[in-house]
Amino acid sequence: MSALALPLPRRRVLPGFGLSLGISLTFVSLVLLLPMTGLVGQLKGLSLAEYWAIISDGRVVASYTVTIGAAALAALANAAFGLLLAWVLVRYDFPGKRLLDALMDLPFALPTAVAGITLATLYAGNGWVGGLLEPLGLKVAYTWVGIALAMAFTSIPFVVRTVQPVLEDLPPEVDEAAMTLGASDATGFRRVILPYLWPALVTGTGLAFVRSLGEFGAIIFIAGNAPFETEITALMIFVKLQEYDYAGASAIASVVLAVSLALLLAINVWQGHFIKRLHGGRG
Amino acid sequence: MSIRLTDIAKHYGHTGKGRPGHTANRALEPVNLEVSDGELVGLLGPSGSGKTTLLRIIAGLESPDRDPAGRILFGDRDVTDVHVRDRRIGFVFQHYALFRHMTVFDNVAFGLTVLPRRERPSSGEIRARVHRLLEMVQLERFAGRYPAQLSGGQQQRVSLARALALRPDVLLLDEPFGALDAKVRQELRRWLRQLHDELGFTSLFVTHDQEEALELSDRVAVMSHGRIEQIDTPDALYRTPANRFVFEFLGDVNHLEGEVQDGVLTCGDARLAVDLPDGHQELLLRPHEVRLTQAPTPEAQLPVTVTAISPVGAEVRIEVAADWLAAPWLATVRHADYERLALTRGQRLYVIPRHWHRFSDTPGQESRAIAA
Numbered sequence: 306m307s308a309l310a311l312p313l314p315r316r317r318v319l320p321g322f323g324l325s326l327g328i329s330l331t332f333v334s335l336v337l338l339l340p341m342t343g344l345v346g347q348l349k350g351l352s353l354a355e356y357w358a359i360i361s362d363g364r365v366v367a368s369y370t371v372t373i374g375a376a377a378l379a380a381l382a383n384a385a386f387g388l389l390l391a392w393v394l395v396r397y398d399f400p401g402k403r404l405l406d407a408l409m410d411l412p413f414a415l416p417t418a419v420a421g422i423t424l425a426t427l428y429a430g431n432g433w434v435g436g437l438l439e440p441l442g443l444k445v446a447y448t449w450v451g452i453a454l455a456m457a458f459t460s461i462p463f464v465v466r467t468v469q470p471v472l473e474d475l476p477p478e479v480d481e482a483a484m485t486l487g488a489s490d491a492t493g494f495r496r497v498i499l500p501y502l503w504p505a506l507v508t509g510t511g512l513a514f515v516r517s518l519g520e521f522g523a524i525i526f527i528a529g530n531a532p533f534e535t536e537i538t539a540l541m542i543f544v545k546l547q548e549y550d551y552a553g554a555s556a557i558a559s560v561v562l563a564v565s566l567a568l569l570l571a572i573n574v575w576q577g578h579f580i581k582r583l584h585g586g587r588g
Numbered sequence: 589m590s591i592r593l594t595d596i597a598k599h600y601g602h603t604g605k606g607r608p609g610h611t612a613n614r615a616l617e618p619v620n621l622e623v624s625d626g627e628l629v630g631l632l633g634p635s636g637s638g639k640t641t642l643l644r645i646i647a648g649l650e651s652p653d654r655d656p657a658g659r660i661l662f663g664d665r666d667v668t669d670v671h672v673r674d675r676r677i678g679f680v681f682q683h684y685a686l687f688r689h690m691t692v693f694d695n696v697a698f699g700l701t702v703l704p705r706r707e708r709p710s711s712g713e714i715r716a717r718v719h720r721l722l723e724m725v726q727l728e729r730f731a732g733r734y735p736a737q738l739s740g741g742q743q744q745r746v747s748l749a750r751a752l753a754l755r756p757d758v759l760l761l762d763e764p765f766g767a768l769d770a771k772v773r774q775e776l777r778r779w780l781r782q783l784h785d786e787l788g789f790t791s792l793f794v795t796h797d798q799e800e801a802l803e804l805s806d807r808v809a810v811m812s813h814g815r816i817e818q819i820d821t822p823d824a825l826y827r828t829p830a831n832r833f834v835f836e837f838l839g840d841v842n843h844l845e846g847e848v849q850d851g852v853l854t855c856g857d858a859r860l861a862v863d864l865p866d867g868h869q870e871l872l873l874r875p876h877e878v879r880l881t882q883a884p885t886p887e888a889q890l891p892v893t894v895t896a897i898s899p900v901g902a903e904v905r906i907e908v909a910a911d912w913l914a915a916p917w918l919a920t921v922r923h924a925d926y927e928r929l930a931l932t933r934g935q936r937l938y939v940i941p942r943h944w945h946r947f948s949d950t951p952g953q954e955s956r957a958i959a960a
Contacts, residue, residue, distance in 0.1 A: 476685065478681045481685070483687075487754065489673065489702075
């Protein structure tokens, strides 16, 4: 083999590499990179002190807390229920399974504002569900619980759709093997199935979290938008825009962008390490 | 530990409550089987014969039908209603089913580490036991590796060590070598036999490879259509097959079908003297039971043409075809004869049967040697 390793230009067997990569990169640049550059460009009118003043303003900082707290709650709830849903969809057969499977994509397909209005109507004090919860002292609409609920609604498909294919790939013999070795169902799940699904679950949860950080339409109707209490960061950007303060809006947006990018990158790196181990290489 | 099955049946899908014994999706007819302590028994059959179902029922991975109420006994212990995790079996899967996120060491240790706390050995003892097991399967060096870093044969050895870690009463193997290539398979077969003789566990394995079953087992159960057709030592199976299915399944078979009249079987332009009553007859011949010559004899005029020659192995395998044959025949000849006959493809020859078998509709085999 080494005798053949001459420095010849390697011809690819698969055609169209240059063209397809070129088009992909152009598309990514136009749709993703250019707007992001524009966003950062908007910041040039601001000095560092001004920038810091905008992003550390008390009301904005409060919105960070609300957004991150609610997104974390939503992501955790989705991790649990998304895993359960994926499990039910993969492991059992029941009438209406395909319908449930299709429903999973509804949050993606539904305009988020529609979802927001629906949720707000349902969970308001005079709504169907809200009316039931109110006497129990549980207020959902116009509190940060409502925000988390809206976030959970829009981001559940991320968990289900990342875990589902991995679970489908998990051969039934693997849990059978655990059983023949004496493991109880709980032990088998914890020691065998969960580690197998772990990378997908973390990725799905991470995506759900990042998605929730930026969600706007579904939340504003149910959030109540009380300053310092139920305002989300996306709303802060919107408020700045309404005041024609484009630089201010971009400053806050850049924080959301940075956090989201950092998280996505971290998930990718971590997952890369994990998967490398499963496939044999050791880094 | 011995295994005894009585009336174990299985069918899939929903059959009406009022009609038990519905045969449309019967996977297993009521089966009886006894395996004595320390025996190595092969379940041999084509796919869909119910062999894997039977093995999985013994393991407890599937449950037998309630009606008839069959029983599974390990020694004196009735395990029919015992959950798989409490049956004390070791199970080896065709595709290894290793836990890919665990190292080889952790895979083998798994069964020990999930024992209830009071039965669980100390971690030092677990380590010692796992290392002994890995030594036994010659994989000590790989303790820290992940399954994906091992070859198929190595993975199957890990899976065997894992199954043996709890010192099971019974070891069950589902097509253990099915996913491996021929050389590795041969090696692992020999090695499993050695391990079995050394440790003396009772074991049952499923295979569709007749050679594997005959070579490895103390006794072989030949299955088809959810029934055990015959269970016997490899030698007895080969020499005295109980029926035509067993005969055909254990080795290559040549068919000769034709009308007999006045002691002569005619099939196209082929003729063979047989002492059988008049009427339609079918004779079965093993490849080593036919001889190839340049000239016909008065008793046998069976002209054929050589279509393929495979000189690999102890004997030369020769495929011959003719108009009067529905499917080509296979003949094995010694290398010396092969050279003497100077066989080439397309050559015209005559087949002389040395021996043939006939299975009538009533059970039993008739076989005749022909003085040549």
